[in-house]
Amino acid sequence: MHYTPKTRRGEETKEKLLEAAERCFSEKGYFQTMISDITGLAETAPGTFYIYFEDKLSVFRYLMDDLSRRLRERVHAALERSSSRLDAEELGVREFFKFVAEHKGLYRIVWDAQFVDTEAFTAYYEGFAHAYQRRLGQAEAKGEVRDLDLVALSYSLIGIANFVALKYVIFEDGDVPESAIKAVVTLLSQGAILPPSPEGQSPRP
Amino acid sequence: MHYTPKTRRGEETKEKLLEAAERCFSEKGYFQTMISDITGLAETAPGTFYIYFEDKLSVFRYLMDDLSRRLRERVHAALERSSSRLDAEELGVREFFKFVAEHKGLYRIVWDAQFVDTEAFTAYYEGFAHAYQRRLGQAEAKGEVRDLDLVALSYSLIGIANFVALKYVIFEDGDVPESAIKAVVTLLSQGAILPPSPEGQSPRP
Amino acid sequence: MHYTPKTRRGEETKEKLLEAAERCFSEKGYFQTMISDITGLAETAPGTFYIYFEDKLSVFRYLMDDLSRRLRERVHAALERSSSRLDAEELGVREFFKFVAEHKGLYRIVWDAQFVDTEAFTAYYEGFAHAYQRRLGQAEAKGEVRDLDLVALSYSLIGIANFVALKYVIFEDGDVPESAIKAVVTLLSQGAILPPSPEGQSPRP
């Protein structure tokens, strides 16, 4: 697979290349990143890249996997601290938003993956969704989740987290405000769209 | 802008090229689509492409705009038929899923847009979100929507629709089942994650 | 050779194409002029060009010949009116400057010719030079021209006229001032560079 450096210097070079690749991919996307962009940023000669990596796709895959693993770990750790399913959801999205803000670049890479490496892209989301469905299933058994299509539900929840992050972190380049988190949690727990009441008065939750 | 054909034959050729471009982009993505793929599929000489379009980006933009316009029209028409906000949401997502299923190709193009044309990508979602926020605001005044951060809410709803479509239409290449639509509508109206019941069967971590 | 139009309309079209070609060649040069520039300016379809001309080179040659012929005629007519060789030179350069100013475009075409059609280019200048040498030879016999290498002399005189025109007409886009004509005539008749006089005083002509 990847060449494993045998010296301290080699390790540093590989590290520099990986960091440079992450930045390039996240800023310009996979296809618009040239090897020379990466080696330029890493301040190495073009040929050096091929000492450590097979080719462009190989670094991309490595970064995808790395991203995916780190995100899972983080979210998983957050869930450990939760006392209820609703709590878990809130901690989960908070952690997710934090992760996205910290690794804006890596996060963007995922969007690019569908055409670079369709399988990796599918696997990424399906992996998340399956774990989610398992947890939702357990919670359902305990009466903490309504009896609904869990596949649809898991993708709905992933969609919410992704698009709220997209808006605040990617488009606005900021943090997700508390009001938004409250909106998400309320939507999850009570819904947001109310049936028309005959008298039209605002309902009490 | 685009060259406007002066004869029937020219019109047909331009049409063929647009269709070919749509198919190529949706199957291989923007960057992996070569002009020669497009002209090959359209069965024209390479040069013919340049009679009608400036370059690859120009066709891409055209398709993006076209997609956006058609989707809005469809959803808007659906909303006209709705009797309540909740009804509107249901009709809206149904129409959206139908559109995605019918134009799977065009829909995929949007995902590719962020690196091809960041502005167009942002504009696309922001356009949708604004319209959504306006409608939610009106519904809120009528007590049909909870008093929540409407920006976060609009992006949540867009996220739900997009990811459910991603799962069933793109990943599974099928239709969105009724059970999924029911899950979405229930989530919107009543929420899906319930607070731990007072009887307190303690959740297991 | 060229197609000869059989109708009034055809004649007009050919005329329009020739005028357009002249303007394009003179503004952008031969190689940078595209057939579509010419037909665009002439307001005809691209195909129409090929009804009247074999190809691009063919129009270029036509224009070169035309230019050459017209210039000769003009200069020749001027020389007819001259009473002495010196007079002829003055009238000749005046007529040349006038012609260049009136046909700035056509004149420029000549410069382009050396690479388009080396032979035409050589022929153009050699033609001029020969005629010049003949006249200078006659004048020499009459004691109106010094006994010098007439080939060198003819090219010197052509060079003077061309570069003075280049400066004032092409670079400055104006007319050649009287002072410049006086300088040229004085140079021709008395020279301009004086030997160093021991006392260093300005000489009297």
Added chain:
Amino acid sequence: MHYTPKTRRGEETKEKLLEAAERCFSEKGYFQTMISDITGLAETAPGTFYIYFEDKLSVFRYLMDDLSRRLRERVHAALERSSSRLDAEELGVREFFKFVAEHKGLYRIVWDAQFVDTEAFTAYYEGFAHAYQRRLGQAEAKGEVRDLDLVALSYSLIGIANFVALKYVIFEDGDVPESAIKAVVTLLSQGAILPPSPEGQSPRP
């Protein structure tokens, strides 16, 4: 600007490319020279050209500047050795003819420049003319040049040198004969066209 090679090998390659470009441009002109002609002659792969130069125009400009600089240096050095203005003119044209003969290629490039790069073309001649005018002005103060329009005079002298070189070096592919140099020097110092004397005898200067 241009890429600066970091190794001896790179330097050699750049040099080979420059020489090849010079030869191609001078033989076929700018527009008819293809990059592949240059790389073919330099015996490199097509892509190698783009390591060292941005594009065709960039090499052309480089060669123009180089030519101009070298010619100035040569002529300047010649003038240093002159004892009078007339002497300077003779040494100047001799040096010029020698330079043109040695660098026939580079010299031809200039003629092509007006459509390739109008500004460079104008700058080239204007640069020469200005320097010339300065020197003529100084000589005039010393009574070594007649009181004439110096702009016209400088372009006349440049024109003479250029067209005499054109004839003997470019057209004839030989050297400028002594008789031609004598003709030029005589023209400059005493003129060549004499006013008609009533008796028709050769005048004495």
Added chain:
DNA sequence: CATGAATGAGATTTCATTCAT
């Protein structure tokens, strides 16, 4: 290990010319 020059296949793009209408 690192370098950076060289490669060359392949992509984009141009445009003179043809030809059916």
Added chain:
DNA sequence: AATGAATGAAATCTCATTCAT
């Protein structure tokens, strides 16, 4: 006569990858 769409050969340019030093 005129049109203008279509052609396709040829030119420009890119960039992942190799390899001698």
